[in-house]
Amino acid sequence: MIRHVTVLVLSVFALAAWAQTPSPHLHPDTVIDGAKNPELIPDSTAYRVWLVMVSELPNAATQDRDRQRAHLASLGLTELDNLQLTTLLTDFKAQYVGLIARYNESAKAALAHGGQPDVNLLLQQRDDLVRMTRAAMALRISSESVSRIDARVQEHKKHIQLHTQVHTMTTGGAQ
Amino acid sequence: MKTAALLFASLLYILSPGNAQAQCTIETWVSYSVSDSVVLNAAGTDIITSVLLDGSAGMQMIATGNCPDSIITQFNNNKQYIQHWPSVQNQVGSMGGWTQGPATCAECYISYQTNQDSGPLPQGQETTFTWEGQTYCGMAGIVFFSSESILAAEIARTRSLNTGILAGTTTINGQPQKVWRVLPYCTPATSPPDWNPTTYGAPADLTYTAVYYVDSIAACVRINLTGQPWFCLSPPGASIGWPQSLNLLPVNCTHNP
Numbered sequence: 156m157i158r159h160v161t162v163l164v165l166s167v168f169a170l171a172a173w174a175q176t177p178s179p180h181l182h183p184d185t186v187i188d189g190a191k192n193p194e195l196i197p198d199s200t201a202y203r204v205w206l207v208m209v210s211e212l213p214n215a216a217t218q219d220r221d222r223q224r225a226h227l228a229s230l231g232l233t234e235l236d237n238l239q240l241t242t243l244l245t246d247f248k249a250q251y252v253g254l255i256a257r258y259n260e261s262a263k264a265a266l267a268h269g270g271q272p273d274v275n276l277l278l279q280q281r282d283d284l285v286r287m288t289r290a291a292m293a294l295r296i297s298s299e300s301v302s303r304i305d306a307r308v309q310e311h312k313k314h315i316q317l318h319t320q321v322h323t324m325t326t327g328g329a330q
Numbered sequence: 331m332k333t334a335a336l337l338f339a340s341l342l343y344i345l346s347p348g349n350a351q352a353q354c355t356i357e358t359w360v361s362y363s364v365s366d367s368v369v370l371n372a373a374g375t376d377i378i379t380s381v382l383l384d385g386s387a388g389m390q391m392i393a394t395g396n397c398p399d400s401i402i403t404q405f406n407n408n409k410q411y412i413q414h415w416p417s418v419q420n421q422v423g424s425m426g427g428w429t430q431g432p433a434t435c436a437e438c439y440i441s442y443q444t445n446q447d448s449g450p451l452p453q454g455q456e457t458t459f460t461w462e463g464q465t466y467c468g469m470a471g472i473v474f475f476s477s478e479s480i481l482a483a484e485i486a487r488t489r490s491l492n493t494g495i496l497a498g499t500t501t502i503n504g505q506p507q508k509v510w511r512v513l514p515y516c517t518p519a520t521s522p523p524d525w526n527p528t529t530y531g532a533p534a535d536l537t538y539t540a541v542y543y544v545d546s547i548a549a550c551v552r553i554n555l556t557g558q559p560w561f562c563l564s565p566p567g568a569s570i571g572w573p574q575s576l577n578l579l580p581v582n583c584t585h586n587p
Contacts, residue, residue: 186476190553204365207441208382222378222445225369229563231502231531251441259438266410269403272437274386299500313561315365318385322358322473325394 185319193312203285205311210248230307236300243295247288254280353395354402358436358473360387364463366420368483369563370549375450377483377549381420382443383463387473389436409436413468416442422483423448423457436467451485453547454584458554459483482554486525486562486584490544491515497529507531510538516583523583524550524560543578556587 189196209226211219223244227237254277262272292301362385369378389412391397391405416431426446434440451457459481465474490512497509512530514523525548532541548564 184476200363204363204382204384207384208365208367208380208443218447219445221372222369222380225371225378226367228372229369231500233501255439255441259434262437262439263410263435266435266437269407274388274437274439277439278386311365311367314367315363316476318360318362318364318474318476320360320362320474322360322467322470324356324470326354326356 187317189312189315189317193309196312196315196317198308199282199285200317201308201312201315202289203281204315205308206244206247206285206288207251210244210251212248212252213245230300230303232300232303233297236296239295240292240300240304243288243291246291247284250284251281254284353393354397354405355392355394356389356405356470357392358387358389358467358470360465360474361385362387362440362463362465362474362476364476366459366461366479366481368459368549368551370485370547371447374485374547377422377448377451377457377459377485378445379420379422379426379448379459379461379483380443380445381418381461381463382441383416383418383431383465384441384443386439387414387437387465389467389470412436414438414440414473415466415468416440417464417466418442418444419460419462419464419478420444420446421458421460422446423451425449430466433468440465448483453485453487454586456482456484456586459551480554481551482558482586483549483551484524484560484584484586485547486523486550486560487545487547488523488525488527488583489515489578489581490527490530490546492530492532492538492542492544494538496538499534500531502531506534508534508536508538510541512544514583515543515578515580516585517580520581520583520585523585525562525564525584527564545581550584560586 187195209223211223215223223241227240232240258272258277265272292304296304362383365382365384367380370376371378389409391402393402412435413433414436415433417428419428420426425448426444429444431440431442448457460478461481462478463474463476464472467473491514493511493513495511497511500507500509509529509531512527514521514526516523525546527546530541530544530546546564548562550560550562552558552560
């Protein structure tokens with residue numbers, strides 16, 4: 156068993172060493188820089204990024220919880236809305252992390268069988284989660300607080316870059 | 331396991347430069363959001379920065395010459411052994427730096443964030459905040475990087491003067507508030523201040539003369555170039571003091587042009 160694992164590990168390293176010998180190439184990055192064009196960052200993306208950045212899991216460390224409080228304090232919400240938002244953010248984070256974990260497990264399983272994971276389904280579920288979280292905010296938080304959150308998310312667009320990048324590496328080559 | 335190792339080894343042999351009569355291309359594509367955020371800690375003494383790398387990736391072998399199907403099939407069958415590592419740079423002043431996240435599969439979704447506390451920063455002192463995201467592939471090397479963003483960051487302090495003009499009412503932390511229009515009240519040498527609030531929410535039962543002056547602080551960032559505007563984040567209505575006098579002189583505000 157150990158010998159087989161060793162062969163596999165060596166094979167991976169050997170392939171890595173070989174594969175980097177040919178010409179790797181990073182194609183020009185297609186980037187939307189929110190600092191320059193915040194209007195090009197979709198609301199759904201801005202909300203997702205903001206929700207991910209300010210949310211914490213229930214078992215978050217004290218310093219992470221403090222960081223979250225600092226972010227939420229800067230919104231100036233009522234105590235009740237602050238509490239509701241904190242609960243919504245915890246739910247969001249747990250579902251977001253769970254969604255990704257389940258997808259990654261299914262991706263590994265698909266790859267192990269020579270298959271292809273369905274990332275489009277994940278992206279749909281991810282965006283649905285963001286949409287549902289926004290809807291829950293509208294239901295459980297006052298309209299004034301929702302307006303403040305929206306203003307903050309719109310401002311956060313300046314802090315987001317969207318990258319689509321392709322990296323190619325041509326192997327072999329003797330024709 | 332033995333079969334997989336043999337398959338992978340055979341793939342290596344077939345693809346090795348000495349044997350390859352074919353030209354195949356390994357293509358990796360990513361769709362990532364990279365984001366930063368800056369906030370003041372509760373004590374108003376430290377800046378806390380966050381950097382997030384979030385998105386999906388895919389990897390495949392494509393025929394760019396006479397790449398045999400057998401090689402493509404073998405590559406796809408062994409893709410499970412290729413790993414990706416997300417990294418983010420999150421450095422504020424001398425604190426933090428590059429951090430590598432856990433290994434994931436080549437087609438796994440990545441959501442990796444780090445948070446960094448600057449430690450206590452004197453008000454008005456500029457520091458740098460550098461952030462970037464990157465993904466490293468165990469086989470293909472760096473398959474994604476965002477360009478490095480270097481920002482200037484500071485904790486800015488400003489004294490404001492209440493104009494007595496009511497901009498509206500609101501509720502903060504359960505307390506009704508009157509929102510007053512304010513103007514900066516800084517010495518000529520420190521005007522305009524980097525942090526320039528235009529309104530201030532004070533408890534509704536206070537007359538405007540009771541909050542005639544407002545000293546407030548905010549976490550501010552800008553592109554690390556002289557002359558660039560500052561973007562500040564401060565709690566609406568947050569202050570560090572209301573000097574209770576009607577005859578104060580303008581003070582030195584944070585002003586880093």
